[in-house]
Each structure stands twice: as structure tokens, then as C-alpha cells.
Amino acid sequence: MNASSEDAGVDRHLADPRWAVAERVAEAAQRRFRADVLAIAVHGPLAHGDDDGGGDGELGLLVVTYRPDTGPPAAARRVDGVLVDLTVAGADDYLRQARLIGPLWPLTADRYVTTRPLHDPTGWLRTLRDEHLGRLARARPAEFSAAARRAWYRAWAAHARAARLAEWYETDQALLMLGEARLAAATVNGLLSRTYFRDPGDAVRRTGLAGADMTEVGAVLARQAEELTARGQPVDGTVDDLLTS
Numbered sequence: 001m002n003a004s005s006e007d008a009g010v011d012r013h014l015a016d017p018r019w020a021v022a023e024r025v026a027e028a029a030q031r032r033f034r035a036d037v038l039a040i041a042v043h044g045p046l047a048h049g050d051d052d053g054g055g056d057g058e059l060g061l062l063v064v065t066y067r068p069d070t071g072p073p074a075a076a077r078r079v080d081g082v083l084v085d086l087t088v089a090g091a092d093d094y095l096r097q098a099r100l101i102g103p104l105w106p107l108t109a110d111r112y113v114t115t116r117p118l119h120d121p122t123g124w125l126r127t128l129r130d131e132h133l134g135r136l137a138r139a140r141p142a143e144f145s146a147a148a149r150r151a152w153y154r155a156w157a158a159h160a161r162a163a164r165l166a167e168w169y170e171t172d173q174a175l176l177m178l179g180e181a182r183l184a185a186a187t188v189n190g191l192l193s194r195t196y197f198r199d200p201g202d203a204v205r206r207t208g209l210a211g212a213d214m215t216e217v218g219a220v221l222a223r224q225a226e227e228l229t230a231r232g233q234p235v236d237g238t239v240d241d242l243l244t245s
Contacts, residue, residue: 018046018059021082026118029063029072036071038091039064039124041115045198048114062115063088064124091124098132101143103151106190110198136194145231148191152224152235155184159217166214181217182209188224192231
């Protein structure tokens with residue numbers, strides 16, 4: 001890429017108010033917490049470089065500190081019309097999080113793999129990515145299946161609650177719970193296929209659950225339960241199973 005192309009890329013970034021705010025936050029954090037800050041990055045849809053939020057979407061910012069409980073506090077504020085969600089974490093703690101395979105892995109993995117550095121003089125963000133991808137390479141299939149079963153319980157509980165609320169004609173609450181069931185069921189699919197998503201909206205879209213009605217979500221949960229049983233992680237069991245699993 002020649003210099004003019006690089007300049008054009010920078011101009012495009014600065015033309016989006018989220019990038020302008022991100023640069024300002026990064027500069028202020030470095031200035032005020034110079035001894036604490038190890039790295040600063042953008043994560044979320046904007047970090048992919050093909051985000052179409054047009055400046056209206058949320059800006060996800062990560063501040064990594066050398067030690068825990070230092071640097072700025074984690075916070076969320078609207079700055080110049082841009083909603084900024086600021087995550088602050090100690091380097092070792094964040095690396096430990098990146099090694100976890102849990103029920104929410106499909107919704108958290110993207111922030112370990114796809115980041116756009118604003119300040120990273122030591123290349124720590126590459127270490128973050130390598131640690132997460134290395135953990136995935138070492139993960140056993142049973143780890144993903146066990147996490148999927150825990151996510152399935154959340155989905156089943158939300159779906160059952162939504163159905164009961166619908167019977168009581170509590171339509172608004174039923175729709176909220178159905179939305180939770182869709183998202184949890186999407187994370188089950190993500191875990192069973194080792195697929196992570198950019199955000200909750202991406203999760204339900206890519207798994208075909210966006211707009212799924214009560215019956216359709218129930219059918220998805222039934223199929224997932226069958227697959228979990230086939231993988232040695234049945235969702236039903238006895239009291240002894242509960243106390244010994």
C-alpha cells in the first residue's frame with residue numbers, strides 16, 4: 001500500500017465519528033494513566049473494518065493495564081453522540097479470560113481475535129489473539145459440548161418462561177423472554193459448531209433464529225438436546241447424575 005492509500009484509510013477512519021472519539025479516548029487514557037496502560041484497542045463490529053453503522057453504532061474500547069485495578073474505571077458514556085463502552089482489564093486477567101471455553105464463548109471470542117490497536121507498543125494484542133487461538137487448538141470436543149449443555153439450560157428456561165407468560169397474555173414480557181431464548185439457543189449452535197459471532201444480532205441472524213417463533217425455537221431446542229445426548233452430554237438425568245456430574 002502506498003502512502004496516499006494509507007492516508008485515505010486514515011481519512012475514512014476519522015470521517016466516522018466513532019473513530020474520532022476512539023482516538024480521543026486513547027490519547028486521554030495514555031496521558032492520564034501513562035504508567036498503567038499497556039494497550040488500547042477497538043473491538044466489536046467496527047474493528048472488522050466493514051461495519052456499516054454509519055457512526056450510529058456502539059464503540060467498544062478495550063484498555064489493558066499492566067496490573068489489575070489500575071488505569072481508568074470501566075464505564076459507559078455517550079461522548080459527542082457516540083455511545084462508548086469502555087472495558088478495562090489487567091493483562092494477566094484478560095489473558096485468563098481468553099483461555100476460557102464457557103457458555104458465552106460464541107459471544108466473547110471475537111473481542112480476543114479481532115481488535116484494531118490504537119496503542120500497542122509491545123504487540124500485546126497479538127499475544128492475546130495467539131493465546132485464544134492456541135487454547136482453541138488444544139480444546140477437547142467435550143469441553144465445547146459441556147459448555148453447550150449449560151447454554152442449553154439457559155435457553156430452555158427462557159423458552160419455558162416465555163411460553164408460560166404467553167399463556168397468561170403477558171405478551172410484552174413473553175417476547176422479551178423469547179428473545180433471550182433465541183440468543184441462548186444461538187450460543188448453543190455456536191458452541192456445537194465452534195463458531196463465534198460478532199455480537200448478539202449476528203448470532204441470531206447466522207443461526208437462523210432471528211424472528212423464530214415460540215414453536216420454532218422449541219423445535220431447535222429439541223434438536224439440540226438430541227445432539228447433546230449423542231455427544232455424551234444429555235440434558236436430562238437422575239438425582240445421582242445431578243450430584244455426580
